[in-house]
Amino acid sequence: MKIALLGYGKMGQVIERIAIERGHEIVLKKDENSTFEGLSNADVAIDFSVPTAAVSNISSCFNANIPVISGTTGWLENYDEVAALCYEKNGALISSSNFSLGVNVFFELNEYLAKIMSKFESYKVEMEEIHHTQKLDEPSGTAISLANGIIENSKYNNWTLKNPEANQIHIEAKRSGTVPGTHIVTYNSAVDAIEIKHTAHNREGFAIGAVIAAEWIIGKQGIFTMKDVLELK
The missing domain is CATH 3.40.50.720 (NAD(P)-binding Rossmann-like Domain)
Structure with a gap:
């Protein structure tokens, strides 16, 4: 080829x-x-x-x-x-x-978890993404894809980098060193938290x-x- x-x-x-x-x-x-x-x-x-x-x-x-x-x-x-x-x-x-095979499996897990968690209003979702300091866009395209996967399978209707309003997903975007890419989706309640995470080790x-x-x-x-x-x- x-x-x-x-x-x-x-x-x-x-x-x-x-x-x-x-x-x-x-x-x-x-x-x-x-x-x-x-x-x-x-x-x-x-x-x-x-x-x-x-x-x-x-x-x-x-x-x-x-x-x-x-x-x-x-x-x-x-x-x-x-x-x-x-x-x-x-x-x-x-x-x-994101073309990573692992991330695309992570996308599927994220959508499946969003469907399950949509039944439990006591849990609120939030996201964090960490990338190297040379990354041009914020939040990352991967974080946006994860947010959209949640939106399509839950009551949430938008994402924001600022303080979230009702039915908005808060994304915290961090830029640090040479980090290839880390994405964390967390469902928090008063009694516990459920978290899924993908960490890229290299490009x-x-x-x-x-x-x-x-x-x-x-x-x-x-x-x-x-x-x-x-x-x-």
């Missing part, structure tokens, strides 16, 4: 190593100072760039008939526009706030998941999620 890497920062470099270890070839390594030359040679593109570049990167791939794996967060205000272009061009897209989990998603999407059309890739539906 020939891969175009759109974004060649720390994540892009880890993805390159993992992809080569799995027998794939990198035909384009695009950063902010380079062009899309070589994109037409790719079987698939993996985008881990920045929010301001993601829409342009993804659109360029659809116009070149290249399926896209996008792990960039912070651009979803343009999601409807990107989705429309994907369908117009008969393209293929997987966009995820390799994100990279492995992205490459597996790229292998899966070849030959497909439409918009998919990691639930499709991992057969979690």
